[in-house]
Amino acid sequence: MEERQSGIGHPVKIKGLYTIIDTSYLSLEDISKVTEEIIRGGATLIQLRAKGMSSGDMLRAAKIIRDITRKSGALFLVNDRIDIALLSEADGVHIGDEDIPPQEARELLGADKVIGYSTHNTEEVEVAIGLAAKGLIDYISCGPVFPTRTKKDARTVVGLEGLKEIREKTALPLVAIGGITEENLPGLLQAGPDAVAVISELLQAQDIAAKTRQLIDTIKKDGSRG
Numbered sequence: 595m596e597e598r599q600s601g602i603g604h605p606v607k608i609k610g611l612y613t614i615i616d617t618s619y620l621s622l623e624d625i626s627k628v629t630e631e632i633i634r635g636g637a638t639l640i641q642l643r644a645k646g647m648s649s650g651d652m653l654r655a656a657k658i659i660r661d662i663t664r665k666s667g668a669l670f671l672v673n674d675r676i677d678i679a680l681l682s683e684a685d686g687v688h689i690g691d692e693d694i695p696p697q698e699a700r701e702l703l704g705a706d707k708v709i710g711y712s713t714h715n716t717e718e719v720e721v722a723i724g725l726a727a728k729g730l731i732d733y734i735s736c737g738p739v740f741p742t743r744t745k746k747d748a749r750t751v752v753g754l755e756g757l758k759e760i761r762e763k764t765a766l767p768l769v770a771i772g773g774i775t776e777e778n779l780p781g782l783l784q785a786g787p788d789a790v791a792v793i794s795e796l797l798q799a800q801d802i803a804a805k806t807r808q809l810i811d812t813i814k815k816d817g818s819r820g
Contacts, residue, residue: 607638607639607669608639608669608708608710608732608733608767608769608788608789609767609788609789610638610639610789610790610810610813610814610817611636611637611638611639611789611790611792611806611809611810611813612639612641612769612771612789612790612791612792613632613637613639613640613641613791613792613796613806614640614641614642614643614673614791614792614793614796615628615629615632615640615641615642615643615655615659615797616643616644616645616793616794616797617642617643617644617645617646617647617652617655618645618646619793619794619797619798620797622647622651622654622655625655625658625659626658626662628797628802629658629659629662629663630662631801631802631803631806632796632802632803632806633662633663633666633668634803634806635802635803635804635805635806635807635810636806636807636810637668637806637810638666638667638668638669639668639669639670639671639789640659640663640668640669640670640671641670641671641672641673641688641791642655642656642659642670642671642672642673642678642684643673643674643793644673644675645673649675649677649678652675652678653678653681653682656670656672656678656679656681656682656684657682659682660682660683660684669685669686669708670682670684670685671684671685671686671687671688671708671710672684672686672687672688673687673688673689674687674688674689674690674693675687676689676694676699676702676703679703679707680702680703684707685707685708686703686707686708686709686710686732687699687703687707687708687709687710688709688710688711688712688735689709689710689711689712690711690712691712691718696709696711696725696730696731697728697730699730700729700730705729708732708733709730709731709732710731710732710733710734710735710769711725711731711733711734711735712734712735712736713734713735713736713760714736714737714738714749714750714752715749715750715752715756716756716759716760716763719734719736719760719763719764720763722734722764722766723763723764723766726766732766732767733766733767733768733769733788734764734766734767734768734769735768735769735770735771735791736752736756736757736760736768736769736770736771736787737749737752737770737771737772737773737791738751738752738771738772738773739751739752739753739754739756739757739770739771739772739773739774739782739785740753740772740773740774740775740778741772741773742772742773742794743794751772751773752772754781754782754784754785757770757782757785757786757787758785758786761785761786761787767788767789768786768787768788768789769787769788769789769790769791770782770785770787770789770790770791771790771791772791774790774791774792774795775795776795776805776808776809776812779809779812779813779816780812780816783812783813783816783817784816790809790813792809795809796809
């Protein structure tokens with residue numbers, strides 16, 4: 595998987611395994627242990643997704659993850675909450691079309707922070723390409739590629755063919771997300787994403803560090819983009 599240029603012209607290391615710590619699967623008390631295990635497994639990117647968690651607890655979780663990722667050199671992103679990203683000194687945020695608009699996000703975060711943007715179809719990708727051209731976002735995610743139970747409000751499934759079509763439309767770093775497991779990962783990689791986001795497959799594993807290593811090994815073995 596090659597390192598692509600972001601929307602603002604600098605390399606963004608959005609590639610390989612994109613891990614998401616979703617607090618619907620674990621408590622605040624588990625954050626430190628789970629983060630350590632993910633890092634021990636070799637992950638270089640973690641996003642915190644904390645829907646429904648109080649702002650205070652989310653900030654505490656973010657600071658825990660930031661401390662651990664800073665020591666390992668891993669990239670740390672916060673889902674939706676720009677205020678939490680700033681207060682925890684995260685590397686950036688991931689936002690969608692129902693969150694703070696990218697222009698305002700960029701103004702608040704500055705040019706050096708990473709901003710990811712969710713897309714679900716080719717029309718939204720076209721919008722994202724325009725945002726990237728203005729330097730407002732750095733990478734996009736696209737999904738759900740497969741049916742997923744993580745997001746109750748999940749959009750229509752994109753599918754592998756849909757992901758391939760989106761890959762052909764843009765050279766922006768592309769993260770595949772939604773229903774991804776170790777079993778369907780090899781086939782997914784043939785669609786050409788730069789990174790693969792995994793939530794339940796990782797957080798529900800008995801040995802999170804081992805599962806992280808397995809997923810990374812599969813990506814290195816079967817990834818079609820280098």
